[in-house]
Amino acid sequence: DITMTLNDSEGGSDARHVYLNVSPVNDPPTISGVPATEVYEEMLYSFAPAAADVDNDLTDLTFSIQHKPSWADFDETTGVLSGTPQDVGKTTGIIISVTDPYGESASLAAFDIEVKNVNDPPEVSDIGSQATEEDTTTDPIPFTVTDTEGGRLLISATSDDSVLIPPNGIDIGGFGPNYAFSLLPGEQRELSLTVTPGANQHGTARITLTVNDGEDHTETYFYLMVTQVNDAPEFTLEIANQTTEECDPDAA
Numbered sequence: 001d002i003t004m005t006l007n008d009s010e011g012g013s014d015a016r017h018v019y020l021n022v023s024p025v026n027d028p029p030t031i032s033g034v035p036a037t038e039v040y041e042e043m044l045y046s047f048a049p050a051a052a053d054v055d056n057d058l059t060d061l062t063f064s065i066q067h068k069p070s071w072a073d074f075d076e077t078t079g080v081l082s083g084t085p086q087d088v089g090k091t092t093g094i095i096i097s098v099t100d101p102y103g104e105s106a107s108l109a110a111f112d113i114e115v116k117n118v119n120d121p122p123e124v125s126d127i128g129s130q131a132t133e134e135d136t137t138t139d140p141i142p143f144t145v146t147d148t149e150g151g152r153l154l155i156s157a158t159s160d161d162s163v164l165i166p167p168n169g170i171d172i173g174g175f176g177p178n179y180a181f182s183l184l185p186g187e188q189r190e191l192s193l194t195v196t197p198g199a200n201q202h203g204t205a206r207i208t209l210t211v212n213d214g215e216d217h218t219e220t221y222f223y224l225m226v227t228q229v230n231d232a233p234e235f236t237l238e239i240a241n242q243t244t245e246e247c248d249p250d251a252a
Helices: none
Strands: 002-007 013-018 030-032 037-042 044-045 050-052 061-066 072-074 082-085 087-101 105-107 111-116 130-132 141-146 151-159 171-174 178-183 188-195 203-212 219-225
Touching: 030 087, 030 105, 151 171, 178 188
Parallel strands: 037 111, 130 219
Antiparallel strands: 002 013, 030 050, 044 082, 061 087, 072 082, 087 105, 087 111, 141 188, 151 178, 151 203, 171 188, 203 219
16 A cells, blocks of 8 residues: 655645555575585485475475486485495486476586496305315315406415415415416306315314405305325334344254
C-alpha cells in the first residue's frame, strides 16, 4: 500500500492510495562440494554434494548425473555418488546437477575420478602332505604361482627342522631353496621342488614356501614324513689277519 499526498500553499491536500503486488519469482537451487578425484581399487568411494534452495524444500529437489562411473551407484534423492571400484581406470567429465520442481537447476563443475592400483599379493597353490624314505629324495612336488600385476617374484623354501631337512636339501626347479623369476600380468607358472632328507634322518618336518613380489608375500606349507629304513649292520672295527699254531693231537 503506497500513499501519495498532494499539498497546496493554502493548506489544502489530497491523497491517493496505490497498491503494489509483488509476484514471487522462483530462484534456482544451488549446489556445492569438492569431490575426491582419486580412489584406490577395492576401496570405498563416496561423495555427497550440498544443495540449497530459498524457495523450495530440500525434499522437493532431485539430483542427476552425467558420465557416472560404471562401478558406482548414484542416489537421485540425496545426490550421493558411491561405490567400490575393482579395477584401475579413469572416468572423465562427471557432472552432478540438482533440479527444483519448476525445472530450475544448478550443476557442479565437471570432474574426473581415477582409480589407482593396489598391489595384489602373489598366489601359490596348496601342497598336500608328502612322504619319502630315509636317505631318499622325493619325486618332484608340483605347485603353481601367479600374480595379478606380474613382475619379479622370489620363492623361498625353508624347513622347521634343519637336521631332518637341511637348507641345501630343498631344490626349486634346480635353483636351490631360493628361486627368482618374472611373470606376465595374470600369468600362472607351473613349478616343482624336490626335498632330500639329511643322511640317516627320519621324522616329520614342516616345509614353508614363501612367494614375495617386493610389496606383499604369500605363504603355503606342507608336511614331509621321512620314514625310517633299516640299515644293514656294518663292521666298524678293522680286524687284522691273525695266525695260530696247528694243534698237536698227541700233546698232553
